[in-house]
Amino acid sequence: MTASTAAEQALQALRQQLGAAVFTADEVPARNRNDYSGLAPTQPLAMVRPADVEGVAAALRICHAHGIAVVPQGGLTGLCGGARAQSDEIALSLERLVGIEEIDPASATMTVLAGTPLEVVQQAAAAAGFFCPLDLGARGSCAIGGNLSTNAGGNRVIRYGMARDMVLGIEAVLADGTVVSSLNKMIKNNAGFDLKHLFIGSEGTLGIITRTVLRLFPKPASTMVALCAAEDYGTVLKLLTAARNGLGPMLSAFEVMWPDYWDMATQKVRGVRNPFAADGRSYGAYVLVEALGTDPAQDGPHFEAWLARLLEDGTLPNAVVSQSLADEKAFWGVRDACAEFHQLWPGHLAYDIGLPVVNMDEYAVRCKAALSAQLPGCEAVFYGHIGDGNVHIVAYQTGVAAQPKDAADDIIYGLVREYGGTVSAEHGIGTMKRRWLAHARSAEQIALMRTLKAALDPKNILNPGKVI
Amino acid sequence: MTASTAAEQALQALRQQLGAAVFTADEVPARNRNDYSGLAPTQPLAMVRPADVEGVAAALRICHAHGIAVVPQGGLTGLCGGARAQSDEIALSLERLVGIEEIDPASATMTVLAGTPLEVVQQAAAAAGFFCPLDLGARGSCAIGGNLSTNAGGNRVIRYGMARDMVLGIEAVLADGTVVSSLNKMIKNNAGFDLKHLFIGSEGTLGIITRTVLRLFPKPASTMVALCAAEDYGTVLKLLTAARNGLGPMLSAFEVMWPDYWDMATQKVRGVRNPFAADGRSYGAYVLVEALGTDPAQDGPHFEAWLARLLEDGTLPNAVVSQSLADEKAFWGVRDACAEFHQLWPGHLAYDIGLPVVNMDEYAVRCKAALSAQLPGCEAVFYGHIGDGNVHIVAYQTGVAAQPKDAADDIIYGLVREYGGTVSAEHGIGTMKRRWLAHARSAEQIALMRTLKAALDPKNILNPGKVI
Incomplete structure (x- = not known):
């Protein structure tokens, strides 16, 4: 049986079983041809949109029997190409399984x-x-x-x-x-x-x-947010320990912004305020600390007292605490300003890596230096959920026709490997990071992943070519 | 190659590779012949005690080559027979991998x-x-x-x-x-x-x-413990909601004791106090609530105020809060009294099941009635970590030569299946609960477990006969 015959037979069986839930050629909606990865749209063999779990099972039974690959699609907001279906693959959308x-x-x-x-x-x-x-x-x-x-x-x-x-x-x-x-x-x-x-x-x-x-x-009953200035990364680690111990299980976010990130966010993104502007100086690092509590009367004073001790004992040179919902929004606004960086650096490169917490600053310094040395004019800003071991990087080389993705990948993921980090902290692997998997996983780990894949999907029809 | 030749060759290779770390026949220490399951001791083919990970790998390479089964052993405190090695199996002890x-x-x-x-x-x-x-x-x-x-x-x-x-x-x-x-x-x-x-x-x-x-x-900086009396299980659920909302992430234990358990613990176990003795009545359920905080000055008053509200609004008929380490110990003493029940009920049957929280009381009532109807004189007490969906049962039939394990299993696990619960919440399956696995897992789930087992251990040498 040739590939196209198998595909035709599968389509026929899918239409028979699922009727109007099967879309081919021009009927495939534009949204099912891509995700948020920024890659070019595709033309899947078909898009199938079952109404229930039985429909999903029927579609898989048919595709399995005919050896046709299936690419599951949810909200299509992935950044690594994991939901893009190629011309010999069926896009299986879960969008009707709602409730x-x-x-x-x-x-x-x-x-x-x-x-x-x-x-x-x-x-x-x-x-x-x-x-x-x-x-x-x-x-x-x-x-x-x-x-x-x-x-x-x-x-x-x-x-x-x-x-x-x-x-x-x-x-x-x-x-x-x-x-x-x-x-x-x-x-x-x-x-x-x-x-x-x-x-x-x-x-x-x-x-x-x-x-x-x-x-x-x-449901949390109270929210406390502070923006803290720190002299250096050593102080950031002290603040993390103090937050773990002093806020305990209330600690809900610990977002570190390196100075270049901070300056870009507060100086170049419209509507972002710098609460430390009056200090007339810059700091070595900035941290957003959030805590969620259960007792509005008690939690605010507890949070402020905790922060006051860190200011009094000289750990922190400066810090501000939210006094209103507007403050909370403004503080988070600095951290969320990265969503606007594409306006300043169109087509910039974005990374989602993981590192042992203790190595992050050293990594950032070395990474920035290597990018600028090897890619003249390349700037990079660093920020992340460091309590979770997660750093994001946005990099941009000025004055070039196309951003140097491969060269930047080499530098950034090469250093990740050196520090025993991960090439994907929260965005997954998809197709776009597959060639870097071996930078974060050993040969034995990848072999075991392949053993699992072969055992659960011996015909390799489930999202083939993704992850491994 | 006969089985015994394979065993002899494996032993020879193990001795060559691991020398003094291999024990056979009478050399196998008594502790490596059993676990805490209460089953009869075994005589493993050998006990191997490698000094490092390389030794563990070498032992497995040899056993794999010769098709000899390996039973890993840690502290040997398991209750389900998972670490017991039979006469054709090697016990592989991890006790030297310490540090x-x-x-x-x-x-x-x-x-x-x-x-x-x-x-x-x-x-x-x-x-x-x-x-x-x-x-x-x-x-x-x-x-x-x-x-x-x-x-x-x-x-x-x-x-x-x-x-x-x-x-x-x-x-x-x-x-x-x-x-x-x-x-x-x-x-x-x-x-x-x-x-x-x-x-x-x-x-x-x-x-x-x-x-x-x-x-x-x-490290938590403060510990608060309360014992609460409740009129019925509905009140217990209200208290659980109040604890989740009012104590939030500080809530660290929510231990429910049904009245028969409470009476047995407080009336028959030496050294256990009933803080509600002066009330001159019994209650429908008893709950130990524990919270761990970060601020000793604030957390105690917060906890007491939370509990006071539940007493004032009539949710709880009575409750006591620990005022000292001695109180904490005494309160936990009621919950931990189950460790002494074997003195009152020698050879009693003990169960570790899971159920949706909402069904637990109905389960307890039906289970108790079925045990006493089908096994005359059979008593049963119920207690557990209900916030986690976990109930423990201790059952005992008086006046019989041997406890009716099979019949009690039938009743207890039969009802678990009816409520969509689990036959093992925290003790595992080992060998002792293997026949009940299908009461908690579907045929498709068990088939998938077998697929995994076959993929990772095609020769079936890793703790065979355990779990599935």
Whole structure:
């Protein structure tokens, strides 16, 4: 059977089974031809949009039988090309599997279909008196199934963990269409292997997530935010220890901005204020500290007293505490200003790496020097969730026709390897970081990943070419 | 090659490679012939006690080549028979792989060898100004590698999670002796599949854990404990919601004791006090609530005010708050009294099940009635970490020569299946619960577990017959 015959037969079977849920050629909507990776749009063999889990299973059974590759699609907000389907692949969209199926207040859980947008999940949790701490910029568009299959991070990982840590149960469809339902609601369940971890963070290469049971958290009753100036990275580490000990489990964000980032954000992005402008000097590092509490009367004074001690004992040269919602927004505005950097540096290069916390400043210094030495005129700014071991880098070479992606990758990921870091802290691997996987994982680790892939998807039809 | 020839050749190769680390026949120490399961001692083919990871790898390479089964042994405190080696199996003890290799204060991590006792880990964390929240009764004997391979729970899961949630990195040896080292220190690392979850909770059936990187936590600065009386289970659920919202992330234990448990503990176990004795009545349920804070001056008053509101608004009929370390000990003494029940009920049956929180009381009522109807004179008491979905049961039939384990299993696990619960919340499966696995896992889940087992251990030499 030739490839095209197999494809034609698969399409025929899909149309027979799923009817109007199958789109081919020009019918494939523009949104299903790409993700947020910035790569060129594709023309998938077809886009299939089943109405339910049975439809997902049927589509996989057919594609498995005919050896046709399937690329799962959620909200299509991924940055690494993990949801792009090529011309010989079926795009399988989960966008019709939408809805909150149950909120169980006693177990503090929500059962939800995979295509549901994250923001809908957040709002439903809030309406039931709970809190869904998973949060990222794409909340309005991204789907919870995509968040889990990429093990999304975000700003509050230091307190609540990654997407993985909020999941109690998963239902997934295997390569051959078998539905494995592990919709567990219990925090403790040690009856055999914990299968959900196969599907979380594996970017649809081992199975397609269709439902999940999420753990819900108590709604915070108070929010405290401070912006802190530090003389150097040693002070940042002291502040991190002080925050861990003094704020304990209330600590919900610890966002470090290196000086070049700070200057760019406060001097060049419209609407961003520098609360330390009056100091007439710059500092060695800036830190946004956020805490979420349970007692509005007590938590604010506790937070201010904690910060006052650090100012009094000379640990911090300066710091400001939010006194209003407007302050909170303004403080986070400095950290979120990176979303506007593309206006200043069009087509800039962006990185999401992980490093042991102790090595980050040394890494930043060496990385910046190497970029500027090897790529004349290349500037780079550093910021990140350092309590989680996560640094973001935005780099830009002026006066060139195209940004030097390959050369910058070499420098940035080469140094990551040297420090035992990771080439992807929270954005996944997709296709775009695949060639760098060996910089973060050993040959034995990658071999074991391949063993898993071969065992769960022997025909290699699940999102092939992604991750490994 | 006959089985005995293979065994002889394997022993010869092991002696050649590992010399004095190989023990056979009478040389096998008594402690390596059993665990805490209460089953009869065994006579393993040999016990091998390598001095390092290379020795573990060498032992596995040899056993793999000769098709000889290997049973990993840590502290041998397991309750389900997971570490017992039969006469054709090699017991591979990790007891010489002991030591803290690094504490990284900036990353808040500890790198430790798998045979290290949990208590040594706890003490080293404390000495470095951190807190290791994993804690269980066997802390002095159990090994951290065993804690991870069984995904141990304990009393503070509601706040800190299971053993799994405290692990950032793992080194494990595969069936064929390959060492897969994933000693990651970063909270965020999405470069490919997260392999550590294969080895956590799989009871040595997919690989043998040799090293781990643990996440450390800030040392709590204050401890508050209350014992609460509740009229009924509905009130317990209200208290749970109030604790989640009012204590937030400080909530570290929520231990419910049903009345029969309470009466047995306070009336029949020596040294256990009933703080509600003066009330002259009994209650529908009792709850121990513990919170760990960061500010001794503020946390106590906050906790007492929280509890006072619940007494004032009539949610709780009575409650007492610890005023001293002696009180804390006394309150926990009621919850820990179950360790003495074997003196009152020699050879009693003990269960560790999980259920959706909302169903627990109904389960307890039905289970107790079924036990007493089907097994005349059978008494049962219920208690557990209900915030985690975990209930423990102790059952005892008076006036019989042997406790009716099979019949009680049928009743208890049969009802677990009905409520969608789990047959093992925190003790694992081992050999003793294997026949009940299908009560908690679907055919598709078990088939997927077998796929994993076949992929990682095609010769079935890693702890065969355990879990699946």
